[in-house]
Structure formats: structure tokens, C-alpha cells
Amino acid sequence: MTVMAFNEALREALHEEMARDESVFVMGEDVITHGGPYKVTDGVAEKFPGRIFETPIAEAGIVGLGVGAAMAGMNPVIEIMYLDFITCAMDEVVNQAAKMRYMTGGQASVPMVVRLPCGVGRLLAAQHSQIMESWFMHVPGLQVVVPSTPADGKGLLKTAIRSPDPVMFFEYKRTYTHKGEVPEGEYLIPFGKADIKREGEDVTVVAIGPMVQKSLEAAVLLEDEGYDIEIVDPRTLSPLDTETICESVRKTGRVVVCGEDSSFAGSVSEIAAMIAESCFSDLKAPVVRVGSPHVPMPFSAELVKHVVPEAANVVSAVNRVMN
Amino acid sequence: MSLTQEKCLKMYTDMWRIRLFEEEANRQTNLGNVVGTLHMYCGEEAVAVGVCANLRDDDYVLGTHRSHGHCIAKGAESDKMMAELFGKATGTCKGKGGSMHVADFSLNMLGANGIVGAGIGPTTGTALASKIRGTDQVSVCFFGDGAAARGTFHEAIAMGSLWQLPVVYVCENNGYQQWVPRKNVAVVDSVADMAGSYSIPGVSVNGQDAIEVYEVIAEAVARARSGGGPSLIEARTYRFYGHSLGDEQQYRTEEEVEERKLNADPINILRDFMTERNWLSSADDDQVQQRAGDEITRAAKFAEESPWPEMGEVGTDVLFDAKEVA
Ligand SMILES: Cc1ncc(C[n+]2csc(CCOP(=O)(O)OP(=O)(O)O)c2C)c(N)n1
Ligand SMILES: [Mg+2]
Numbered sequence: 001m002t003v004m005a006f007n008e009a010l011r012e013a014l015h016e017e018m019a020r021d022e023s024v025f026v027m028g029e030d031v032i033t034h035g036g037p038y039k040v041t042d043g044v045a046e047k048f049p050g051r052i053f054e055t056p057i058a059e060a061g062i063v064g065l066g067v068g069a070a071m072a073g074m075n076p077v078i079e080i081m082y083l084d085f086i087t088c089a090m091d092e093v094v095n096q097a098a099k100m101r102y103m104t105g106g107q108a109s110v111p112m113v114v115r116l117p118c119g120v121g122r123l124l125a126a127q128h129s130q131i132m133e134s135w136f137m138h139v140p141g142l143q144v145v146v147p148s149t150p151a152d153g154k155g156l157l158k159t160a161i162r163s164p165d166p167v168m169f170f171e172y173k174r175t176y177t178h179k180g181e182v183p184e185g186e187y188l189i190p191f192g193k194a195d196i197k198r199e200g201e202d203v204t205v206v207a208i209g210p211m212v213q214k215s216l217e218a219a220v221l222l223e224d225e226g227y228d229i230e231i232v233d234p235r236t237l238s239p240l241d242t243e244t245i246c247e248s249v250r251k252t253g254r255v256v257v258c259g260e261d262s263s264f265a266g267s268v269s270e271i272a273a274m275i276a277e278s279c280f281s282d283l284k285a286p287v288v289r290v291g292s293p294h295v296p297m298p299f300s301a302e303l304v305k306h307v308v309p310e311a312a313n314v315v316s317a318v319n320r321v322m323n
Numbered sequence: 324m325s326l327t328q329e330k331c332l333k334m335y336t337d338m339w340r341i342r343l344f345e346e347e348a349n350r351q352t353n354l355g356n357v358v359g360t361l362h363m364y365c366g367e368e369a370v371a372v373g374v375c376a377n378l379r380d381d382d383y384v385l386g387t388h389r390s391h392g393h394c395i396a397k398g399a400e401s402d403k404m405m406a407e408l409f410g411k412a413t414g415t416c417k418g419k420g421g422s423m424h425v426a427d428f429s430l431n432m433l434g435a436n437g438i439v440g441a442g443i444g445p446t447t448g449t450a451l452a453s454k455i456r457g458t459d460q461v462s463v464c465f466f467g468d469g470a471a472a473r474g475t476f477h478e479a480i481a482m483g484s485l486w487q488l489p490v491v492y493v494c495e496n497n498g499y500q501q502w503v504p505r506k507n508v509a510v511v512d513s514v515a516d517m518a519g520s521y522s523i524p525g526v527s528v529n530g531q532d533a534i535e536v537y538e539v540i541a542e543a544v545a546r547a548r549s550g551g552g553p554s555l556i557e558a559r560t561y562r563f564y565g566h567s568l569g570d571e572q573q574y575r576t577e578e579e580v581e582e583r584k585l586n587a588d589p590i591n592i593l594r595d596f597m598t599e600r601n602w603l604s605s606a607d608d609d610q611v612q613q614r615a616g617d618e619i620t621r622a623a624k625f626a627e628e629s630p631w632p633e634m635g636e637v638g639t640d641v642l643f644d645a646k647e648v649a
Contacts, residue, residue: 030504033502033504033573034574036575054473054503057469057470057473057500058474088473123358124360124421125419125420125423126437128437135553172525191554217643295637298632299359299410299419299420299421300418300419300421300631300636301410303419303637304634306637
């Protein structure tokens with residue numbers, strides 16, 4: 001095991017995959033000169049010359065080219081500087097990348113990864129803090145991946161690059177500096193396989209992205225209150241590992257689903273609905289969602305603290321399902 | 324509009340107000356009072372003042388992520404702007420927008436913008452509104468050289484030209500797009516050269532020279548106001564700071580920045596122009612700087628003493644209160 005930060009683990013995955021397969025290449029804004037804002041593409045230009053393209057500010061073009069290159073047999077790994085800008089390329093993602101295989105009766109394959117730094121970081125307000133997981137979960141033909149630790153980040157990015165279909169890869173800004181152990185040597189993490197981040201008996205907390213870490217912090221506080229929580233990290237939202245989630249729910253009978261995004265029509269909502277439908281008779285209390293309120297991200301630090309969910313929100317949600 | 328001593332003095336004063344506003348905002352960032360980030364306009368002031376000196380209060384302006392200068396030049400109050408950067412309730416946007424979203428609709432300054440190239444369509448739209456209503460208002464869109472790569476640039480300008488809308492597209496070409504030199508990601512050097520594709524006039528000016536900007540924009544504004552359609556003006560300029568605060572600027576040398584500061588500071592260039600004509604004595608100059616400095620000191624004090632937004636503000640302004648509609 002080596003301890004590394006989330007962004008370092010992603011960089012390692014990228015380098016390994018580029019060394020393994022010559023069809024993997026990188027495209028995005030500032031990816032050569034700066035290595036991207038989070039330095040994930042650092043070193044690629046030196047090690048793999050001719051396989052990294054620093055683009056103009058043209059998201060629709062970037063993703064459009066990615067779709068074409070992918071259909072022609074390449075494996076583009078695209079960096080959208082901040083997730084918010086993917087809205088400038090929605091046709092390319094939704095009508096092109098996602099639909100190609102189906103519309104062509106299985107002829108087309110679009111093995112493209114779109115990396116999406118998302119969520120709050122520095123306070124940059126409404127156009128630089130969004131998440132939008134559920135937008136892409138809603139689109140058949142896309143895979144939605146949300147790693148919460150360096151180890152998961154590495155294994156999932158490698159799988160994403162090898163996937164024959166498009167992947168929307170969410171990288172939370174709150175997670176980049178998160179350090180953790182990463183296994184030595186090559187490993188892949190399958191899509192659709194949730195991970196139990198903490199075993200417990202009383203409450204199932206399904207946590208997405210940075211809320212895994214927040215839930216682990218909450219678990220410590222809740223221990224003092226005598227509650228033993230189990231934390232399930234879906235890791236991929238589409239496909240979703242309903243089996244592992246439901247198994248945990250059947251054991252505990254109580255559920256909190258938490259994510260950083262707005263809970264209204266958000267990724268947590270789909271999971272909460274799925275649990276309510278599949279595990280109704282096992283539930284001892286209604287499912288509770290934790291997320292941000294349905295508002296744009298404000299700028300003022302005084303307002304942001306009422307929007308972004310933290311460990312305290314998980315603690316109070318657990319108290320709700322216990323009482 | 325002809326160039327007068329008064330116009331020059333206004334432009335000169337506004338450049339100092341912008342410069343000192345930003346330097347104070349930078350200082351307040353170091354003190355921890357301004358959070359998030361700042362995209363500093365210092366070095367590019369001649370563009371904002373040269374453009375806005377041609378505009379009426381009811382003309383429309385839309386900006387970019389680097390818009391402190393556009394806002395001040397259009398008349399925004401520095402105290403409310405500073406409060407916005409602090410995230411205070413008294414800010415131009417009640418602390419909800421911050422540096423990248425300063426807006427003052429009372430001045431038809433319809434906002435800075437966090438999305439590159441996002442203002443070009445809406446500015447063409449305000450011009451369309453003026454045309455439909457039959458007013459003679461002009462709309463001005465500021466955008467960076469990076470924005471010229473976006474589809475929004477092509478789509479909006481094509482329509483602006485098609486319908487001969489009263490709009491002036493002002494590209495601030497500072498040679499960089501975040502951390503990348505323009506030449507690494509663009510084949511066309513001058514954005515003005517792109518005007519031909521839309522059959523509109525395209526002119527490139529020295530953006531460090533407020534007088535040159537003023538005169539070229541005067542023509543473009545007059546054309547737009549009189550129904551002659553859009554123009555694309557490229558102002559060649561330079562930012563003295565990094566892309567945003569904290570930028571290590573590995574993509575350019577310190578010598579390059581120092582050389583530009585020495586030889587292309589827009590404040591010095593306008594000062595020389597005015598001094599030559601005996602339009603600015605050194606006592607006048609001192610007074611301009613003194614007043615601008617006092618104003619910005621008051622702005623910082625206002626921001627610091629202002630209240631934080633109430634928690635309830637999180638959920639307001641998302642939509643208009645529907646009860647008032649139906
Ligand atoms: C659609 C979009 N893509 C990327 C960004 C990130 N970004 C912010 S400013 C910037 C560079 C803009 O360059 P330019 O238009 O030349 O303006 P300048 O910063 O030089 O004033 C980039 C890439 C963004 N805000 N919006
Ligand atoms: Mg630029």
C-alpha cells in the first residue's frame with residue numbers, strides 16, 4: 001500500500017492506462033501547460049508526446065471530437081475543467097455519445113471518459129460548484145461513476161478507460177486532497193459494485209462521493225450516542241448496485257441516503273425511491289435523504305454553510321430514522 | 324462623441340478607481356476578507372474606460388469573469404461592489420454572486436459571467452430587444468480572446484449581423500487563456516480578422532491606449548446607434564496579474580510582465596497624452612489619485628462593517644414569488 005492523494009491516484013491510473021494502450025489519449029483545456037487545475041494530467045505530455053491535446057475553450061468541440069475519435073477506435077479521456085461547463089456540450093454527451101450504440105443497432109462504440117471536477121471547492125458561486133449526477137443518470141447509454149477515495153479513484157478510472165461505452169467520471173473538488181492507501185500493482189474496480197466503507201448494525205447510510213468521508217466522521221460521533229452505522233458507497237450511480245444496498249437495508253431496517261448535490265430530483269432520490277420500492281417491508285422508518293437544498297450555490301461563505309451538507313447533517317438524519 | 328479634456332479626465336479617474344479597487348480587493352483577500360478568487364483586470368483598464376466613455380446610461384453592457392473594470396466604468400458603486408466581494412448583504416447581488424457575478428441592473432450592467440463566451444448571445448439579445456422596441460440603445464459585449472473559440476461567438480454574431488443589430492462586440496485579447504498562451508490554442512492571431520466571416524467591420528486597436536480605444540469604439544457605437552449594425556473590435560491588451568489569484572504564472576516570464584508594466588501601463592499612457600496637452604497638472608493628478616484612494620478606502624470600510632446575509636437568503640431569489648403571478 002502507498003498513501004497518496006486522490007488526484008495523485010487518478011494521475012497514476014491515467015499514466016498506467018496510457019502505457020498499456022496506445023489508443024488512450026487526453027484532451028482538455030490547460031491540460032499540458034498546467035496539468036489541469038487539479039494536476040491530474042501532469043506529466044502526460046512529457047511521457048506520452050503526441051497523445052495529449054490542449055484545446056481552445058470549446059467544450060462542444062472537445063466532446064464532439066471525443067465522440068468521433070472514440071467511434072474511430074480511440075479511447076479519449078477528456079477533462080472538462082469544471083463540471084459546470086459540460087452544459088456547453090450537452091448535445092455531444094446526450095444525443096451523440098449516449099445514443100450511438102443504440103441508434104446504430106450496436107454498430108457504434110463510444111469508449112470515451114469525460115472527467116468532471118465538481119461540487120464546492122473555493123467559493124466560486126453558482127456557475128462553478130454544481131454536481132448534476134442525476135442529469136446523466138437519467139440518460140440511458142451513459143455510465144456515472146463517483147469515486148470517494150484515492151483507491152477507488154484509481155481502480156474506477158482504469159475501468160472507465162477500458163469501458164467500451166461513455167463514462168461520466170465525477171471528481172469532487174472536496175476529495176482531491178483527500179489522502180488514502182492505494183494498493184500496489186494493477187487492479188480494476190468493476191462498475192455496479194458498491195463498497196461497504198464501514199460495517200454496522202443500526203442504520204444504513206448510503207453515501208455518495210465526499211459524503212462517504214463525512215459519514216465516517218458522523219459514525220464516530222454517533223458511536224457516542226450508541227448508534228452503529230453501516231456506510232455503503234455505491235461508487236457507480238449508473239449502473240447502480242441495488243443488491244448490496246438492499247442487503248444492508250434488510251439487515252438494519254433504517255436508511256439515510258446522502259450526497260452533496262441537491263436532494264430534490266437528485267441522485268439520492270433515485271436511491272431512496274429504489275429502497276422504498278424494493279425494501280418496503282424491511283423498513284422500520286421512512287427513508288431520509290441528506291443533500292443540499294434546491295438552490296443555486298450562493299457565493300457568500302455565510303450562505304454556503306447552510307447549503308453544503310456536512311457530518312452534522314448525517315448525524316441529525318440518523319437521529320431522525322432512529323426515533 | 325468628440326474627445327474633450329473632461330472625457331479624458333473621467334477616463335483617467337476611472338482607471339485609477341479600477342486599479343485601486345482591485346489592489347484593495349487583493350489586499351482584502353490576503354486579510355481573509357475576500358474569499359473565492361479574483362480575476363484581476365489591472366493592465367486592461369483602458370479598454371473598459373475607452374468603451375464606456377462612449378456609452379449612455381441606458382446602453383447595455385455584459386461582461387466576463389474579469390469584469391471589475393467593466394462594472395466601475397459603467398458606473399457601479401465601488402462600495403457595493405466591494406461588499407459583494409466580501410459576500411455581504413449590502414453587495415450589488417446581496418452576496419450571492421461574488422466577484423465573477425457582479426451586476427447592477429439599474430445601470431444596465433447586466434453582469435459579469437463565470438462562463439467563458441456566455442455573454443455574447445445575451446448581448447445580441449439586448450440589442451434585439453432595442454431593435455424590436457425601436458429605441459436607439461446600444462449593447463456592448465466584453466469577452467476574452469478565449470471566448471472567440473466558443474460556438475456562442477459564431478452563433479450570436481451571425482444573428483447580430485443577419486438582423487443588423489445595434490451591438491458592439493469587444494474582444495479583450497490579452498494573449499492568454501487562463502494558463503495557456505493564445506498562440507498554443509488558436510491559429511488566428513487577431514480576433515478582429517474573424518469579422519469578415521460575418522460581413523461586419525473588424526478593427527484591432529492598441530488596448531493599452533484609452534484614446535485609441537475611445538476613438539474606434541466611438542465609430543462603432545455611432546454605427547450601431549444609427550442602424551448600421553454590429554462591429555467586432557479587438558483590443559490588444561495585457562493583464563498584469565495572473566489569470567486569477569494564486570496563479571504561479573509558469574507560462575510567462577517575470578521579465579515579460581515587468582516590461583509591459585513599464586512600457587504599456589494604460590494609466591501612464593493616458594497621463595502622458597493629457598500632460599502633453601496641458602490637460603492634467605501634477606496637482607490634478609495627485610487629486611485624482613487621492614480621491615480615488617479615499618473612495619476605495621471608504622468602500623472597504625463599508626464592506627467590512629456591512630452585515631452578513633441572513634440565513635433565509637439562501638432560498639430567496641431562486642424564482643420570483645409565484646403567488647404574485649397567478
Ligand atoms: C465555458 C467555459 N470553459 C472554461 C472556463 C474556465 N475558464 C475561465 S476563464 C478561462 C480563460 C478565458 O480566457 P479569455 O477568454 O481569453 O479571457 P481572459 O481570462 O484572458 O480575460 C477559462 C478557460 C469557463 N469559465 N467557461
Ligand atoms: Mg485572454
